Amino acid sequence: MTKTDFPPSIRSRPVYGELAYRPGSLHLMVADGEGANALVDLVARAGAEAPGLLARAHIIYMPGPNGTDLSAVVQALGAAQFHRSPSYASAELRLRKVLADARMGLQVYLAGTEGLIGQAQREAMAAGLPHDAVQTEHRGATVRRVQCVHCKGITENVRTDPFVCAHCGLTLFVRDHYSRRLAAFQGVNIDAEDPGKVPPLVERFT
Amino acid sequence: MGLTFNTETFRGDFTFHNSPAAIRRFPFPFDRDDYMYSVNMEPHVPGPKGTVFEHNFDVDEHYLSEMRDRALVLAEDPLRCQSLPHMTLAGWDLLELIMESKARDYPDLFELHKNGNRWHWINRPMQIDQSFTFLDETTLPYGPMEYITRQAQGDFTLQDQRDDNLWIEAGMVTTQADWSLDFDIGMGFHEWHAPVPKAHELGVFDRALKFLLKLQHGAPVRRFNWTMTVDPLLDTSPENYPVWGPTRAMITPGNVGSRMHLRVELQTLHRLPRSNAIAFPIRCYLIRFDELVTIPKWGRRLHRVIRDLPVELATYKGFERNRATMVDYLARFDDGAPTSPGWMPDPE
Numbered sequence: 001m002t003k004t005d006f007p008p009s010i011r012s013r014p015v016y017g018e019l020a021y022r023p024g025s026l027h028l029m030v031a032d033g034e035g036a037n038a039l040v041d042l043v044a045r046a047g048a049e050a051p052g053l054l055a056r057a058h059i060i061y062m063p064g065p066n067g068t069d070l071s072a073v074v075q076a077l078g079a080a081q082f083h084r085s086p087s088y089a090s091a092e093l094r095l096r097k098v099l100a101d102a103r104m105g106l107q108v109y110l111a112g113t114e115g116l117i118g119q120a121q122r123e124a125m126a127a128g129l130p131h132d133a134v135q136t137e138h139r140g141a142t143v144r145r146v147q148c149v150h151c152k153g154i155t156e157n158v159r160t161d162p163f164v165c166a167h168c169g170l171t172l173f174v175r176d177h178y179s180r181r182l183a184a185f186q187g188v189n190i191d192a193e194d195p196g197k198v199p200p201l202v203e204r205f206t
Numbered sequence: 207m208g209l210t211f212n213t214e215t216f217r218g219d220f221t222f223h224n225s226p227a228a229i230r231r232f233p234f235p236f237d238r239d240d241y242m243y244s245v246n247m248e249p250h251v252p253g254p255k256g257t258v259f260e261h262n263f264d265v266d267e268h269y270l271s272e273m274r275d276r277a278l279v280l281a282e283d284p285l286r287c288q289s290l291p292h293m294t295l296a297g298w299d300l301l302e303l304i305m306e307s308k309a310r311d312y313p314d315l316f317e318l319h320k321n322g323n324r325w326h327w328i329n330r331p332m333q334i335d336q337s338f339t340f341l342d343e344t345t346l347p348y349g350p351m352e353y354i355t356r357q358a359q360g361d362f363t364l365q366d367q368r369d370d371n372l373w374i375e376a377g378m379v380t381t382q383a384d385w386s387l388d389f390d391i392g393m394g395f396h397e398w399h400a401p402v403p404k405a406h407e408l409g410v411f412d413r414a415l416k417f418l419l420k421l422q423h424g425a426p427v428r429r430f431n432w433t434m435t436v437d438p439l440l441d442t443s444p445e446n447y448p449v450w451g452p453t454r455a456m457i458t459p460g461n462v463g464s465r466m467h468l469r470v471e472l473q474t475l476h477r478l479p480r481s482n483a484i485a486f487p488i489r490c491y492l493i494r495f496d497e498l499v500t501i502p503k504w505g506r507r508l509h510r511v512i513r514d515l516p517v518e519l520a521t522y523k524g525f526e527r528n529r530a531t532m533v534d535y536l537a538r539f540d541d542g543a544p545t546s547p548g549w550m551p552d553p554e
């Protein structure tokens with residue numbers, strides 16, 4: 001399976017590329033689920049640079065929201081540092097520390113689902129990393145992280161459109177409007193004008 | 207100047223109304239019989255006496271009631287006013303711009319006295335008398351942007367300029383046409399405009415941004431935006447959409463004249479001197495359909511604009527479901543006669 005191709009959308013919706021080796025003093029790779037394969041491909045494409053890349057690589061990997069766990073594959077790459085985390089939340093403090101310690105020449109590679117990429121990218125920006133030092137590649141589940149514009153609660157791994165807000169219980173439709181600061185899409189009450197008229201919850205993100 | 211302030215509400219019993227004088231000076235945004243997005247910007251220079259363009263910041267009969275409504279919104283939801291840490295200087299720039307403009311343009315209502323950095327501000331209508339030190343936040347009860355925009359009609363956003371883009375990084379937003387500052391804060395020009403239909407493809411945003419990046423201090427520009435709102439509700443926020451959304455389903459031929467409002471935003475753009483940020487005041491004017499049609503030219507023209515508006519725009523603006531009812535009502539005020547160019551009412 002290769003990178004996900006999303007249909008064209010509005011200008012706030014993130015777009016993702018394909019990870020490519022860039023010379024650097026430290027290579028921080030953060031991935032979840034099928035994102036593991038993007039790291040494998042990155043190393044394969046690095047060719048003769050692969051040993052040097054891995055010798056200066058710090059990989060943080062976690063299972064995807066669909067349960068895909070390729071920890072063994074990622075560990076087998078043989079990076080200087082490998083850490084398996086059970087979830088993004090449990091990896092966040094470690095990620096922050098690595099970013100805070102980073103010197104000139106840090107390269108960041110993010111791969112996997114939008115929730116992981118968006119949140120890790122937000123940390124990288126907060127740490128003051130230049131935009132072009134961060135590469136992203138989408139792999140695996142297309143489930144979304146969505147903020148309810150009404151109660152402000154964030155629902156992770158949204159599969160259907162509309163969906164029920166995990167916090168306030170309103171039924172929300174999922175917009176493509178995306179906030180990098182919140183690392184979330186926007187959810188808006190679907191039956192606000194006609195309370196009770198809720199269409200069926202259709203599986204749209206898998 | 208004899209300005210009397212209405213006592214009125216923008217919620218609950220909705221007692222908001224326009225005096226005959228306010229109707230005549232309403233900023234009707236259509237200078238022709240059809241409408242499409244364009245880079246509609248012109249210099250924000252003082253306009254004819256009595257118009258909403260006479261002064262840099264228009265103060266009208268709704269001033270005190272709008273400020274009361276803003277205080278209510280902020281008490282409910284403090285996230286409507288936010289400023290990222292590096293935007294404080296731009297907040298001071300904005301405070302200076304508003305205080306100097308109002309003290310100059312409305313000397314009987316506002317006074318500003320400066321002694322070095324020790325400033326003394328008097329806002330007579332709101333009964334505020336404040337001495338403070340310019341650029342020292344500890345001497346004001348709020349941050350500078352929040353302090354002054356609690357005393358100024360309209361929403362305000364502040365855009366930092368870097369990397370050839372504008373970034374919306376502070377704002378006081380309580381009278382918005384269905385967009386969320388809390389969600390959009392931190393976005394770039396094309397990102398926060400992402401939901402707008404057609405305009406991206408027309409190149410409107412590319413050209414507008416290019417123009418704004420070169421905006422000069424002392425040469426502000428202005429433009430109009432408009433939509434439709436059921437009842438004179440200033441706070442049509444996405445946050446409260448479940449509260450006000452049901453009113454869109456209540457429009458009937460019998461009540462469309464008294465409940466549907468044309469909502470016009472007079473937007474101005476000002477380069478700020480210290481921060482190099484751009485201030486974007488978004489001043490909202492509301493007028494009931496049955497007030498608006500008392501100006502024959504406006505009734506005729508609004509009928510044609512609404513009837514012929516592309517469906518994408520009517521859907522985006524949220525009135526497609528009521529369009530037929532609105533058009534039927536307005537048709538009664540359109541005799542088919544030609545309209546004169548420009549937005550001004552015809553002389554009586």
Ligand code: HEM
Pocket residue numbers: 243244245246363365372374383384385386390398399400401402405410411414418429431432433484486522523
């Ligand atoms: C730099 C300050 C500006 C800010 C902060 C701003 C902000 C916004 C926001 C938040 C929206 C609503 C988008 C949504 O649906 O979520 C909007 C709509 C829009 N903006 Fe701007 N804008 C700015 C300048 C401009 C300029 C200079 C133009 C000139 C062409 C423009 C044209 C538009 C248009 C055409 C819409 C759609 C409005 C409608 O149909 O109701 N904006 N703007």
